[in-house]
Amino acid sequence: MAGWTPPAGSTTRWLLACMVGLGLGLPLATLWDLALMRDLVLPPAWRVGMATMALRALGGAITGFCLGVAQAWALRHTYPSLPRLRWAGATAAAGFLAALASMAAWGLLMLQYEERPMLAFLLAGPLVSGLCGGLLYGLAQGFVLDGAVVARSRWVWLVTLGWVAASALFSLQWLLGVAAMLTLAANAVVGGVIEGLALGLVTVGAFRFMPPRPVP
Secondary structure (H helix, E strand, C coil): CCCCCCCCCHHHHHHHHHHHHHHHHHHHHHHHHHHHCCCCCCCHHHCCCHHHHHHHHHHHHHHHHHHHHHHHHHHCCCCCCCCHHHHHHHHHHHHHHHHHHHHHHHHHHHHHCCCCCHHHHHHHHHHHHHHHHHHHHHHHHHHHHCCCECCCCCHHHHHHHHHHHHHHHHHHHHHHCCHHHCCHHHHHHHHHHHHHHHHHHHHHHHHHHCCECCCC
């Protein structure tokens, strides 16, 4: 569909959706994780193993669901045929898998960087978790986009780049000492909004190259 441009307001809605989705999803995921770590819920002896990782990864599904719902709201005018429930579900599933991958990646990095500077650890961690999460989110959402857009070849790569940038900015809070001045929940809110802004800014340009499929 040559010459197609997204409807007016699409950019603003998308940026707002990414910021609100992660600004709400990350604090809820943080509260979920904190609740699991209470002795009455999950005794210390049970805090290891795949079952516990899966429980903690539900926080990623919460984040993904919040992000997916907000993004589906933003896309309702741009792509009316996009199945919004499938989009939210795919984003939640990607969030769950991304959380599992991120925990595994951070665990391996902790083993590798025990004797190395903390700066290297804080730089490598976001890069690895951003790449894993971005690919999972991009692929999951790309499958849903296939039925609504003509071409989405740029989507996976832009989402991956967006998540790497978002993770790097979140880590920057620790490097600059900003996170240390905030409570854990407040840091999650601020970090989520910053991550959402980075993700939205990187990915919003993709819609110019993804015209909607013609309605039969």
